[in-house]
Amino acid sequence: MVNRDRIVKEFMDYVQIDSLTRKEGNFAKFIRKKLEELGLKVTVDNAGEKIGSDANNIIATLKGDKDVESIILCSHMDTVTPGEGIKPIIKDDVIYSDGTTILGADNKAGIAAIIEALRVISEENIPHGDIEVVFTIAEEGGLNGSKNLDYSKIKSKLAFVLDSGGDPGQIIVQAPAQDKIDVKIKGKPSHAGVCPEEGISAIQVAASAINRMNLLRIDEDTTANIGIIKGGSATNIVCPEVDIKAEARSLQDEKLDKQTAHMVECFKQAAEEFGAEVEVETSRAYNAFTIDENEEIVKIVKKACDNIGIKGFTDSTGGGSDTNILNANGIKSLNLGIGERKPHTLEEHIAIKDLVDSARLVLEIIKTV
Numbered sequence: 001m002v003n004r005d006r007i008v009k010e011f012m013d014y015v016q017i018d019s020l021t022r023k024e025g026n027f028a029k030f031i032r033k034k035l036e037e038l039g040l041k042v043t044v045d046n047a048g049e050k051i052g053s054d055a056n057n058i059i060a061t062l063k064g065d066k067d068v069e070s071i072i073l074c075s076h077m078d079t080v081t082p083g084e085g086i087k088p089i090i091k092d093d094v095i096y097s098d099g100t101t102i103l104g105a106d107n108k109a110g111i112a113a114i115i116e117a118l119r120v121i122s123e124e125n126i127p128h129g130d131i132e133v134v135f136t137i138a139e140e141g142g143l144n145g146s147k148n149l150d151y152s153k154i155k156s157k158l159a160f161v162l163d164s165g166g167d168p169g170q171i172i173v174q175a176p177a178q179d180k181i182d183v184k185i186k187g188k189p190s191h192a193g194v195c196p197e198e199g200i201s202a203i204q205v206a207a208s209a210i211n212r213m214n215l216l217r218i219d220e221d222t223t224a225n226i227g228i229i230k231g232g233s234a235t236n237i238v239c240p241e242v243d244i245k246a247e248a249r250s251l252q253d254e255k256l257d258k259q260t261a262h263m264v265e266c267f268k269q270a271a272e273e274f275g276a277e278v279e280v281e282t283s284r285a286y287n288a289f290t291i292d293e294n295e296e297i298v299k300i301v302k303k304a305c306d307n308i309g310i311k312g313f314t315d316s317t318g319g320g321s322d323t324n325i326l327n328a329n330g331i332k333s334l335n336l337g338i339g340e341r342k343p344h345t346l347e348e349h350i351a352i353k354d355l356v357d358s359a360r361l362v363l364e365i366i367k368t369v
Contacts, residue, residue, distance in 0.1 A: 001124075002116055002359045008352055011112040012088045012095065015104035021078040021140045025054035028077055031111065031135060035060045038118050040133065045150035051138055057145050058135040059153050062118065068129035068369050072159035072331065073117075073362060074322055075110030076139030076146075080344050096349045105350040106343035110162030111135060113338060113358035120363055128366050132156045136322055139163075143286055146325035158297050159333035160365055161323045166315060168357040169305050170337025171298060174251055174316035175324055176221070177288035179260045181246040183267055185209075185231075186277040189240040199238030200276050202231055206242045209270035213263055222250035223318055224259050249318060251288055286320050289327040297332050304364035310357060336361070 190199030339354025
């Protein structure tokens with residue numbers, strides 16, 4: 001059975017090994033050794049070389065003794081900033097950081113749950129099918145590890161990704177596509193005190209465009225956001241150039257196309273009105289996915305939940321994950337709740353019960369397949 005004290009210790013060890021995005025090297029070496037000690041055959045791809053990380057995706061295989069479908073267990077190794085020098089503390093059976101950094105439960109709680117389940121499989125000689133473990137790099141900020149994963153090294157067509165903030169038992173069956181929108185507005189510099197009328201303020205153009213734009217929550221399926229604005233060098237110069245990074249997301253491709261086109265048009269209209277130039281680049285960062293609730297993979301998770309007394313429930317999310325990329329590559333994938341709360345903040349935390357239940361669920365999924 002899942003060992004509570006052991007998984008807590010392991011998790012707290014994991015988060016104290018720095019693994020910022022593209023700096024996962026030390027943690028990748030550490031976790032590879034753990035997998036090899038458990039008898040898995042471990043290999044890596046060359047994703048890190050492609051995207052500038054000091055590590056690559058880890059792909060590990062545990063051969064089974066049951067004639068059932070092979071499965072993937074997946075989590076990502078990288079964490080967001082501030083994520084260096086993490087000092088975990090336990091208070092009232094909840095694990096926090098000391099408040100100066102994130103905790104890193106996103107996504108090392110998922111890794112801890114997978115490792116603990118594999119350890120119990122070995123200790124108790126539990127029959128199982130072939131298991132492939134995929135620990136990715138650079139999930140944060142673009143899903144770049146899974147986008148560059150060497151899929152020729154993988155045979156499974158079912159994947160369980162442990163990377164959602166809901167309670168254990170949450171089954172994400174729907175997640176949005178995302179468009180990235182990069183904008184450069186070119187105005188005209190002039191002296192702001194002597195001859196401001198001779199200039200064209202790129203900041204004013206940007207403000208006009210954004211002011212007419214539908215943003216944040218658009219509808220139940222769609223969101224949009226202006227995330228970064230950079231421009232200007234001095235208060236006495238009419239700003240000649242502004243760079244903007246924005247995004248739009250939707251569960252429905254048609255709605256996403258419409259929202260992105262609306263945002264692009266707002267920039268173009270504002271530039272025309274002020275006599276500025278505008279360059280806009282849009283790209284699909286990842287595709288949406290929807291898994292039917294009657295699919296066998298959903299039934300497996302629900303049955304596993306029932307077997308261990310956890311309420312299994314399907315859900316949708318507004319966030320992207322490696323699940324989007326795996327589905328786009330022909331691997332039917334679900335994202336599962338592991339109880340990581342307030343990720344990407346200094347208040348991030350996880351209840352020990354959720355950490356234990358996540359491991360119990362992974363173990364039961366392996367048994368249930």
